[in-house]
Amino acid sequence: MASRLVPLITSADPGVRNRALDDLCAPLDTPALLAECAELESFRRTSPSLYERVRALFFLYAIHRFHLPRRPDLSRRGMVPFRGYTHLLQRRFEEAIDTFLGVQAEQGPSDALSSALAAAYHRLGFQTLADQVRRSVRSVRGNQWMFRMGHPADHPLRLRPELLQRPSPSAPYPVLRERTPVRMDLTHSAWSDIFFLGMDYPEGAKVLNVSIDLGVHGRDAFPRPPIEANLRVIDEPVLRLVSVDLGASADISDLGEVFDFARDYLGLLKAAVIAAGIVPPGIEGSGQNLADLLARVVGPGRGLEIVSTVNDIPKGSRLAVSTNLLAALISVC
Template identity: 60%
Template sequence: MSQLIQIITAQEPDVRNRSLDAFCRSATLDELLAECAALDRFRRQSDNLYERVRALFFLYAIYRFHIPLKAGLAPGGLVPFDGYDNLLKRRFEEAIDLFLAAPLSDATASALAEAYRRLGFQTLANQVRRSVRSVRGNQWMFRIGHPADQPLRVREELYRADDKMTRWQGEKSSAPTRGEDISPPHPVTPSSPYLFPILHEATPVRMDLSHSGWSDIFFLGMDYPEGARVLNVSIDLAVRGQGDGKPRPPVESFFRVIDQPILRLVSVDLGAVAEITSLAEVFDFAKDYLGL
């Protein structure tokens, strides 16, 4: 059996906790390629989520950090365009098959590393999605086939323009800074001369206290269940020496209806603005920094 597969599947801590780096440093290029082939077969056949994810990240690390350092690897090289296209479209399995079929070079090793890394995170994300979907109260999110099926609605009061609110006076060239009014970056039209009411929400920050201070509980639970016990706490915060010093909910969000058929996301902390013009973009979390 492959030595790296033994590390993944072993129950004995002395074997399971062996360093991947130590093995790869002493292995030859041919030995690493043989291990990669075995790991790729293993991750396709295994029914165990933890084993699949760990095999994927082993493959990423080997192709990214170790194979490029071995003597005998062709420098440079060409990456199959179809594989690159599939990588951009998040079709990682197809991209990996195309990269594996191409001659091994520094370029294809880099492409394989990126494809394996993204597939590892996609595998974890799919499992989280299945877990969320299994909760009865969340199932409505996965049953929407048309915008009219969306059960969430904006309260009627938020559609009423408030003539007591300050009218927008002009353009702003950049995202607001902390303390600035979050107003739409376009003038209010004559048909809607006043701003709509703002809904303000504030919530404590959630902290998961685990055996190591902080860990990815989802992945830790598969590898070390005893260490995945966690205490979930909600915490208000205050900055020492500023203001009245009293803790308050640190996570704030503001919601307001605007006079355009778009969703505009504005982050004060990131100094970023994103405008969403289609429903598909709502779920394209990788498009910008504000998707999540």
């Protein structure tokens, strides 16, 4: 049976490619919809195109999340296999999907299995995109050392000597400061410049942005960059991360905690430390000591304090605060 949904991904005809998934799924009965899922599953495993694989994954997510659960003949009783759930928690999404599909083939489809499959397909779609970004970063020759380094003794970075000079042993070290504007989108187009969306509709992936400083009329003498990142050396072998606007701080002495983004509200600062190469991604899971790594970069017995501040910008401002804050943090690191 020829698939009705795969041509939405592969067709060069806009009249076919731009049809809504809902319109094609609605007239199909449950067996036909499950057959389409099988076709999409086979297609996404064999297609050489990143775009086609990701779009197929999100089609599968949408069908299992929104379309199949509405069907009255889909069993409301069912169990999610523990093995598949474990794979899901461990971000082994391909293995989770194989497990869920195997149980579905043995016991029949159910609302519970569709819910589990939807979660796995959704996360695998974003993981596939993230893997592509990771491969792109690794392909740049100047970045490759970060993914190959597994021991502090191999770390090539050293702090600039100016940041280690102070007038007396009791005085603080100099502060390196980066101030960054925010971005205003004059033609927002719903983030259509994101590369995946741009691949689907390049004509719409045209945006016009400007960098702006901010100030409050009547209060501030002049506008100033609202994002600030600071770095300095401290006399403790820890990585001290502080977000002033979020009221969060941590003294990190364990290397594994740097890669634990869900532990606190400091994930953006941790990402900057990793992206800048202070704690290279290749050392994750190596069992090495963070103090030894910091000693290599800033000297024995020393650490780094990194502080971020976003001045008076509410959440949801649509000024790309997180993006520019990450850029400022990477710059200062």
